[in-house]
Amino acid sequence: MSENKQPIRHYDIAPDSEYNMLMSVLRVSVSRHLMDEHYTVVEANPYYYELIGYPKDEYEALYHNQCSRYFKDNPEDWESIVNAVNEAVSAGYTSYETLARMHHKNGRLMWVKLVSVFTDETINGYPVAYTVMTDMTDYIEQEQALQRSNQKLLELAFVDPLTKGPNRSKFDLDAGGAILEGAPGAYVLVSMDIRKFKLINDLFGIEMGDKTLRHVYEVLEHHLQEGEFVTRVAADNFCLLLHNADKPMLVNRLEVMSRDINRFNYGIERKYFLSFVFGVCPVLDPNLPLTQLLDRANVALKSIKDTGDSRLFACRFYSDLDRLKLMREKEMENRMQDALNAGEFVVYLQPKLSLKDNTIAGAEALVRWQDPEQGLIPPDEFIPFFEKNRFIIDVDLYVFEQVCMLLRRWLDAGLTPVPISVNMSRAHLVHSNFLDTYKAICDENGVPPELLEIELTETLVFKNPDMLFQVIDQIHRRGYRCSMDDFGSGYSSLNLLKDLRMDTLKLDRAFFTSENADNPRERDVITSVIDLAEKLSMTTVAEGVETEAQAAFLKEARCDMIQGYVFSRPVPIPDFEALAFGRACGPAGH
Structure with a gap:
């Protein structure tokens, strides 16, 4: 103008x-x-x-x-x-x-x-x-309100309310699109987990836990390159889509991310280091659903946890062996209930030999899967999976019922039964009244509870001792005996052992590294543990004994019983009856 x-x-x-x-x-x-x-x-x-x-x-x-x-x-x-x-x-x-x-x-x-x-x-x-x-x-104003409403809907649909970054839905869109546009093998999908994150919430509160998760996300995002994505999948689990590289470079990159996340510890007196595990799945087939790729990355991640690796940083790549394991587990999942109903799970007994008089003084009940097509499936192939999906509860109760029926049959035959021990998974402990079912089975068969011993693993005992004190007390009040299985397989606490009212201490085969039992330090440790158990009024059973020299040493050390291939491997019930009573005692049952 x-x-x-x-x-x-x-x-x-x-x-x-x-x-x-x-x-x-x-x-x-x-x-x-x-x-x-x-x-x-x-x-x-x-x-x-x-x-x-x-x-x-x-x-x-x-x-x-x-x-x-x-x-x-x-x-x-x-x-x-x-x-x-x-x-x-x-x-x-x-x-x-x-x-x-x-x-x-x-x-x-x-x-x-x-x-x-x-x-x-x-x-x-x-x-x-x-x-x-x-x-x-x-x-x-209506347009602005509509825009705000649309923005809010977009946030609800695509934004993680905690990290303020993309949520799983947005990640699936972005990462899925990048994978489809890229060449086979151009990317890797990474599942990341923070070990024992619950401790942060317990020790410092939920607000600090949320602040920590935001910090982790921001550091991961900072390390992303063009065309890479990250999201918090759930709780303390994150997922990343990264450009592929050779394994050492990828592992180094993930380790650098871990160190950078822990950089907040620099310069402070009371440090708290976060420990991370990574499962990596190379995207070799871009047409595979992202969910399936993430499942594979999680399988690799879970395998780290299963090995007990406790380093601040641990990484594993998904392999064909993992794929076969997944397929095998899916096959077992599809079959397990029908197999249980059809009686395909059978009880084997491994004798416990008394070193005082060389007689069979007891047995441990072990389960095998007698598949009509594949034959006998050993427990290490299905027990870990059943513990993971909690079907182990049904299997444990089935074994307990079969043992009670067997003891009843021996009593009816006028025999003097030997006590039988049964394994109990930690999965039972979720329910405070889990022993009610055991009691009902025992009462139904009219079996004296003192003929039954419930075995708890060392790892179970030392993971939550306060809860186990209560469980052991309940086991004793029901009249059962109680044993600690696999003692010595982990980091045993002798201080805690004095408070555990166990009836039996089972020494793990980890104690017996020398076939001839001629390692002086090993002999001193074993003798000390047996002496300690005796002073605590515990019966001792040595597991995994394989040589006559080991058996002779254990007898000299006043171990009560041995269990292992030196005497007998786990055998079907009729074979055990022939060893213990000189004859089979009727139908073997399952």
Whole structure:
């Protein structure tokens, strides 16, 4: 707009024309303006004043018909209008259109659409423009509300509320798209888990736990390259899609991420290092569903946990062996219930030989899977999987029932039964009243509970000792004996052992590393453990004894019983009966 070279006089507004009357009825503002620096109002219909809330006389008195004065408290929108006018004039247009905010007399800001047409008319040397203004506030606010609503929906659909990064759904879209666009083998999918993260929540509170997860996400995101993605899948589990590289480079990259996450420990006195495990699945087939790829990465991750690896950083790649294991586990899952119902699980007994008189003083019940097509499946192929999917509870109860039925049959045959021990998985401990089922089975068969011994593994005992004290007490109150299996396989605590009211201590085969039992230090340790058990009134059973030399040493060390291949491997029930009683005692059962 050109400079104003003459004083701006105040124009009298002409009477409403028919056009102005029509625009007022339609509630549209129509006004004439000089195209001077103030965009001075020459004439306006009544709705112009109604739109901004000022009566005509008040508007003229306050602003002298100068729009620049009216916009003095809203300079940004005035500048946008001026720029729209100048751009239209410079481009040779005969009109312009823009959207700006205007303030109502009551202070409310309105969104107003301005459409202006330039004319050939001049007043005092200034061109005249006609402007139509329409109140768009309701429409704009509805649009803004809709945008906010859409944004909120997008956040709910695609944003992790804790990390504020992409959630699993967004990750699936982005990572899945990148995989499909890339070549086979271009990416690896990584599943990452924080070990013992629950301790952070327990020790420092949920808020600190959430803060830690946000920190982990931010560090992982910082390490991403173009075309890579990360998300928090659930709780303390994260998933990354990374560009593939040779294994050492990938492992080093993941280890650097782990170290960087733990960098918060630098310079502080009380350190708390986070430990991470990574399962890596190379994306060799881009057409595989992302869920399936993640399952494979989780299999690799889980295998680290199963090995007990406790390093601050551990990584494993998914392999064909893992794939075969998955297929095998799925096959077992599909068959296990039908197999149990069909009696395919059979009880074997491994004799316990008394070293005092060389008689069979007991037995351990072990389960085998007699598959009609595959033959005898050893327990190490199915027990770990059943412990993972909790089907072990059904199998344990089945074995216990078969043992009770066997003891009943021996009693009915007039034999003096030997006590039989049965293994009990930690999965039972989830239910506080789990021994009620054991009691019901025992009572149904009319078996004296003292003929039954429940074996708890060392790892189970030392993982939650307070709970185990209560469990052992319950086992004794029901009349059963209780033994600690695999003692010495882990990090045994002699201090804790004094508080455990076990009846039997079973020495793990890990004690017996020398076939001839001629390692002095080994002999001293074994003798000390047996002496300690004797002082604590515990019966001792040595497991995994394989040589006569080992058996002779254990007898010398006053071990009560041995169990191992030196005497007998686990055998079917009829074979055990032949060893213990000189004859089979009727139907072997399952």
